[in-house]
Amino acid sequence: DAGVTQSPTHLIKTRGQHVTLRCSPISGHKSVSWYQQVLGQGPQFIFQYYEKEERGRGNFPDRFSARQFPNYSSELNVNALLLGDSALYLCASSLQRTSTYGYTFGSGTRLTVV
């Protein structure tokens, strides 16, 4: 069974552009969460979607948005990119909204803004 898949694995964008990152959860998982990891820091929570509705939002500006599709895959969109948006973006899926069985992470999308 495939794990959590994220695409693309790497991309380079210019300041001011927008970007869309994609995540496919493990089959049967209804919850998808997005995290941003900047070098030297731990992953920081951006969004959680469960059953296609936003269930949690971290301390990120409105330039960040996301959605979840009927097949539970998800997109993270970032508008008006800044240099500081350069980071590894991780997607995690779980069966339920709150999991004490752990979350399954993808290997991330490395975004570089120049």
Next chain:
Amino acid sequence: ILNVEQSPQSLHVQEGDSTNFTCSFPSSNFYALHWYRWETAKSPEALFVMTLNGDEKKKGRISATLNTKEGYSYLYIKGSQPEDSATYLCASQITGANNLFFGTGTRLTVIP
């Protein structure tokens, strides 16, 4: 934002040595504590999820303990092997929130 701290930041040990790291987290509104192992260029792999004070979990040579009253968890690796080299992340989960609050990780290097 929850302040989750891990120490040490990095650690080098010889193959065969046993080692341990610490994760500190706020004890108020505690729900669960997660440990992940993250090898370079791979995805973080869940090791343990602990919820009860005094919990101890074991997976092969790796074990973890939890003290929710004082807000800390220890991860132990017995007889370290080069394949144990990775970053070990802990993350706290609080009641009423669906997300994890991560520490900055402990980077372990096992020297053959």
